Structures are given as C-alpha cells and as structure tokens.
Amino acid sequence: MRDQLDPDEDDAGDQERRPSHRAGSDNREGGGVHPQHENDAADEPHDQTHRDHPSSFLENLGIFDIEAQYRLRPFAGHDVLVGAGYRYARDRVVNSAAQAFVPPDRSLSWSNAFVQDEIALPRDLELTIGAKVETNVFTGAEFLPNVRLGWRASSNDFVWGAVSRAVRAPSRIDRELDVPGNPPFALVGNDTFVSEIATAYELGYRTQPLPALSWSITLFHERYDRLRSIEPRVGGAVFANAIEGHTTGVETWATWRFSPIWKVSAGLTTMRERLAVEPGAVDAGGLAALGNDPSTWWSLRSFVDITPQHDFDVTIRHVGALANPAVPGYTAVDARLAWRPAPRWEIALVLTNLFPVRHAEWGPQAARVEFERGASVRVQWTL
16 A cells, blocks of 8 residues: 655646756656656656657657666665666657758667765754766766755654756757758757756745645745757757746645545646846747746646555646647646556556547647647566
8 A cells, every 4th residue: 555645746747848846857858767766666667659740740759768766774864765767769750841850760868877865963854965967868967966954843844945956958859950841941950959957946844734634835946047049040040048037936735535545635836937038149939938838737636545456546637828829728637557466566557638638738729739648558666
C-alpha cells in the first residue's frame, strides 16, 4: 500500500514553457531526464509517438528512458540519495514546403547524475543540499545546484525555504528548424542557441491538522535568463537568447484520506509573469510567444488501493487559456492502473487524455497542435 499522505506533491501542471523547478522543460520539444528523487528505483519506460501535422510535418519519435536511484545513510543525521539517468531518442521527420528539420532524421541523447544529502540539524532544522549534472547533444554539461532549509515547528507543521537552478536545454526546434522548408528562409537553424536558465526562490508551509488531512502553500519567484528570442539576420532570422524576466506566484496542495484505501488530492497554481528583451538586443517576435502562458492551472487526483498489489488512479487536470495566439483552456482526464507482481516490481498501464478525445495546447489556429489519447506501459524495479 502506498504512503498514507503525500504532502510533498507539488506538480500541479506541466504546461510551463521555460526552465522551472515547478513544471520542467518542455518535453514536447526534447527535454531531459528529471528523476523525482522519491524512491530507490530503476525505471525503464519506452515511448513511441506518431504526429501528423497537416501541411507542416510528419514525425515518428521513439524514446527510451532509464533512471536509477539509491538511498543510503553513511553517517548519523545524513540521508543521501544518489542516482543517474539516460534518455535516447530517435526522431524521424517528413518535412514539407512549410517547414523543415535539418537533418530530418536525428539521434539524440541526454544523461544525468545527481546527489542529494538531507542533513538533520539541531533545533529541529533540516538542511538539504543537492546537485545534478545533465548533459545533452547541443550544449554539453549543465550544472544544477539546489539548497533547502526547513524548520519543523511542531510535529504537524513545517516551514521551509529553497533556492535552485534549472535549465531548458536546446531542442531540435531551437537549433535545426527552417521556415519555410526551402529558401529564401524567414527562420533558419543555427548552432548558437544555448540553454535557458531559471533561478527559483521558494518559501513554503506544510501542515497536517488532522490525521487524514494535509495541505501546503508555496510562494515562488523565478528569475529567467537567456530565454528564446528571434534575432533578425541576413539570410533569415534565427532563434537567440535575448529575453529575460521573472514570474511570481503561489501554489497550494491538499490531500484528504477518506478511507484506508482511498485518498484524494487537489492542487492549484496561479502566477504573474514579466518578460523583456535584454538591453541592446533586438527581438522579432520571441517575447510575444514566451509571454503566452496560462496564469492558472489545477488538478484533482484520486488514488485507490484496490488490493495491496493493485492501484487505480484518476487525474483531472485543467490548464488555463493562452492569449496570443489565443488557445482555449482545456480539461483532460488521465488514468493509471498498477500491479505489483513481486515486492520489488511494478507494472503500470498509463492512459492520457481520455477525455476529451483531443485538445489543443498551443499554436495559431491554422497550424494548431492537438494532443490525442495516449497509452504506455511502465515497468519499475525497486532496489
């Protein structure tokens, strides 16, 4: 059976399009491997995606993803977590007159290694120090440190603050996209686009006022550097890194256990953002695209332990509307059925976007991207 309460749940949405501790990089463009740092485990999912964007491009993308984590306590008061991950992708694209990826077929790989130490200090203080190194085929190694200090005010109340660094590594869109598919180009691929950077500052409070109820609230401020811009050049514009800015917001979560086998959790995030072109730089449209983010998103989740070996989870998630280009908000339903045939093994069937059948997430009306129902099988082995 799973943990009674999950007060650390804080991933209420996946729609943010910049490097963030909160939502991660945009994996639709080719993100990295991001271990969740929760269990000692080895995970080996495989994902196969087919996309057909009429009059734009046809894509077949296969991804193999493996990650492992190991927890140890080498000294009194130290809880150390170490791990590593590797992702390999084979991307095959059929280009069109509207746009082209050069080369059309590409092998991509990402890897990471991390260490995290949770240190028990006097006066009910807890210090967490961590670092991760990620590598990608475009920019090489990226260093991601983080530090968090918490105070356990009582057996039910916890206050904490954190500072962390995140990146969004370049994707094929950033480096290898030509628009249109043949010269003369309005946008041309380049090898100078580098990783976007975010530095996050957080202040949070978590409490468990009742045995079956826990809730948390987090205030966050994230500063962004080297965000994607569009720089005019002779021969066609290129993606550059000339936008900076910040977001400020609040996130809250609550979990209620209705019975020994059923719990429900809900989360809400709302934020404001301010972005600007760096002094002395020229931008021809990147700022408008980056500023087109939802201000609010929420999710509602149900977790049922059918038996000690079987779990059934349902998630309802909502993402707010985008302004320019205008894209309606959407509400989607996902489901997960898991089976543990042995103490160290879990096999899960994951269904995404069950309802509605499809929905748009971004893009102008003429070339809007829509996501349809998806299914995957995930195998996890716990060390």
